[in-house]
Amino acid sequence: MISFNIRSAGYVVGKNVLKNLSGEIEDHTTTMIIGRSGGGKTTLILALTGILTNLLEGWVDGEIILKQLDPLDPEDFKSIPKIVGAVLQDPDKQISMPTPWDEISFVLENLGYPPEEIDRRVSQMLREAGLEHKAFHEIEKLSGGEKRRVTYAASVAHDPEIIILDEPTASVDPWGIKTLRDFVRRYRGEKTIIVIEHKPDYFIDYVDKIIRIENGMIKEVYKPSERDYLEKKFSEYDQDLSCVSKTVSNNKILETKDLVIGYDKPILKDISIELYEKEIIVITGANGSGKTTLMKTLIGWLKPFDGEIKIYGRSMRKRKDLLKTFFYISQQPDYMFLSNTVENELRSGRGLSEDLFNMFPWKNILKENPYKISFGQRRWLSILLGLVYQRKILVIDEPSAGLDPDLYKDLVRFLMSLVDKYNISLIISTHDPRIIRDLAHRVYHIDHVKNKIMEIDKEKILKMMYEAAMS
Known part of the structure; x- marks a missing residue:
C-alpha cells in the first residue's frame, strides 16, 4: 500500500507546490491522477518516490509510506528503484545511455542482474515495445514517441x-497507445499502477480510482460506481471546437517537388x-515514420537527397534562405530557453513582448526558472517564443x-489567433x-509501410487513428 500525508512540499523552501494532501493507494489497484497543467500532479509522484527530496533538493513536510x-x-530511498x-513526463531527461539496448541494460545492471538474465529481459522488453529493430540505433535519431x-x-x-506512468x-x-492500453490491462490487478494522464478516455475503462489535483491539493476522488458521472465529465475531451479558419489565401507559399529525405x-x-x-x-504517421525528419528538411537543418523546395515559386537551394521563411518549434520545449526566468524569456520578444505577456496564461510563475515549470507550461512558452523570429511559416x-483538456482548448484558439493576427501559416x-x-x-499522412506521404481525408485519418488506439 502507498499512504501519504503531505502537509506541504515544493522545490524551494517557502514556495508550496503541494499542500494538505492525504490518501491511500491500495495494492494491486490502478489509479489515474488528473488535473490542470502545473497543478502538482508530477510533483506528487516525485514526492511519493522520494525523488523530490533525495535527488532534486526539494522538501516535503509530511509522512509517506511506500510498501513499508x-x-x-x-x-x-536506496531500495525504491527495486x-x-x-516513466517520467520528459523522455529526454530520463534517458542517459546511447542506445535502447544500453538504456534497458543499464537499469538491470544497477540492480545487480546477471548478464544472461539482462540479455533475456532486454530482448523481451524491446520486443514488447516494438523497438527490437532499433535496439542499437542512436537515441538522438529516434522519434519522440x-x-x-x-x-x-x-x-x-x-x-x-x-508502475508509474x-x-x-x-x-x-x-x-503505441494501443500497446500502452494493453500493458495496463495486462497488469491491472497484479501490480499497483499509477497513471497521470490528460487524455483520460484512453484508460478510464481500466482504473479503480481517479484523483483530481488542482492547485496542489486533492479536489475530488472518483470511484468506479460513479462511472456514468465520469463519462459525462470527460465527454468534453471529444468536444468539437470547430476553429478551422475559412480565410486561407490563394497564394501558395510552399511547394515541394519529388523531395527525398533522410x-x-x-x-x-x-x-x-x-x-x-x-x-x-x-502531418501524421507512426513514430519513426519520418515526420520530424521532413520538418527538419523543410527548415534547412537537413539537406534533401533529391527534389526541391519552393517558396513563393522560387527554388530554395541555400539553408539560409529556408531559415528566413521557417521557424521550427521542437517537441522538446527546453531547447527554446535561454534565460533564467519565464519573464526574461518573454521579454526577448522585443517589439512583441507585450503580446507575449498577454498570451501567457500563468502570470504567477513569471519569476520561475522556465526549466522548472510544468511540461505543459513549458510547451506553451516555447510556442510563444517561436513568434519572436517573425517567420512566415511556423x-x-x-x-x-x-x-490538460482546458488548456488544449485554449491552445487551439491561441494557434488560430496567431494565424489571423500575424498572417502566418502552420x-x-x-x-x-x-x-x-x-x-x-488539410492532412498529409506518412504510410510507414510504403514509405510514402499522401494527402488524406480528415474523417478517414481520424477513424483510422481511433480504431488503431482503441482496438
Missing part, C-alpha cells in the same frame, strides 16, 4: 511491484506537398503534448486526433 519503506529517508518503475517507448521498456524491465501517451502514435540514407521519397498563406496543414512538433506534426479535427485545413 519511507522514501523520504535516504537509506530507504520496487518502482517510472520511440524515446517514450524506450523509457517504458527500461522502467518495467525489472518487473517492479509499482506520467503522461504516457504524449507524442505516442495510436499503435539521415544516412533515404527514408521517404517523392514528397510533394503544398501550403498556402494562413493555412494550417497537419513548424510545430506535437504542440498539444502535456496540455505546419503541425502530431498524433493527437483533436488537432486534426479542430485545426487542420
Whole structure:
C-alpha cells in the first residue's frame, strides 16, 4: 500500500507546490491522477518516490509510506528503484545511455542482474515495445514517441511491484497507445499502477480510482460506481471546437517537388506537398515514420537527397534562405530557453513582448526558472517564443503534448489567433486526433509501410487513428 500525508512540499523552501494532501493507494489497484497543467500532479509522484527530496533538493513536510519503506529517508530511498518503475513526463531527461539496448541494460545492471538474465529481459522488453529493430540505433535519431517507448521498456524491465506512468501517451502514435492500453490491462490487478494522464478516455475503462489535483491539493476522488458521472465529465475531451479558419489565401507559399529525405540514407521519397498563406496543414504517421525528419528538411537543418523546395515559386537551394521563411518549434520545449526566468524569456520578444505577456496564461510563475515549470507550461512558452523570429511559416512538433483538456482548448484558439493576427501559416506534426479535427485545413499522412506521404481525408485519418488506439 502507498499512504501519504503531505502537509506541504515544493522545490524551494517557502514556495508550496503541494499542500494538505492525504490518501491511500491500495495494492494491486490502478489509479489515474488528473488535473490542470502545473497543478502538482508530477510533483506528487516525485514526492511519493522520494525523488523530490533525495535527488532534486526539494522538501516535503509530511509522512509517506511506500510498501513499508519511507522514501523520504535516504537509506530507504536506496531500495525504491527495486520496487518502482517510472516513466517520467520528459523522455529526454530520463534517458542517459546511447542506445535502447544500453538504456534497458543499464537499469538491470544497477540492480545487480546477471548478464544472461539482462540479455533475456532486454530482448523481451524491446520486443514488447516494438523497438527490437532499433535496439542499437542512436537515441538522438529516434522519434519522440520511440524515446517514450524506450523509457517504458527500461522502467518495467525489472518487473517492479509499482508502475508509474506520467503522461504516457504524449507524442505516442495510436499503435503505441494501443500497446500502452494493453500493458495496463495486462497488469491491472497484479501490480499497483499509477497513471497521470490528460487524455483520460484512453484508460478510464481500466482504473479503480481517479484523483483530481488542482492547485496542489486533492479536489475530488472518483470511484468506479460513479462511472456514468465520469463519462459525462470527460465527454468534453471529444468536444468539437470547430476553429478551422475559412480565410486561407490563394497564394501558395510552399511547394515541394519529388523531395527525398533522410539521415544516412533515404527514408521517404517523392514528397510533394503544398501550403498556402494562413493555412494550417497537419502531418501524421507512426513514430519513426519520418515526420520530424521532413520538418527538419523543410527548415534547412537537413539537406534533401533529391527534389526541391519552393517558396513563393522560387527554388530554395541555400539553408539560409529556408531559415528566413521557417521557424521550427521542437517537441522538446527546453531547447527554446535561454534565460533564467519565464519573464526574461518573454521579454526577448522585443517589439512583441507585450503580446507575449498577454498570451501567457500563468502570470504567477513569471519569476520561475522556465526549466522548472510544468511540461505543459513549458510547451506553451516555447510556442510563444517561436513568434519572436517573425517567420512566415511556423513548424510545430506535437504542440498539444502535456496540455490538460482546458488548456488544449485554449491552445487551439491561441494557434488560430496567431494565424489571423500575424498572417502566418502552420505546419503541425502530431498524433493527437483533436488537432486534426479542430485545426487542420488539410492532412498529409506518412504510410510507414510504403514509405510514402499522401494527402488524406480528415474523417478517414481520424477513424483510422481511433480504431488503431482503441482496438
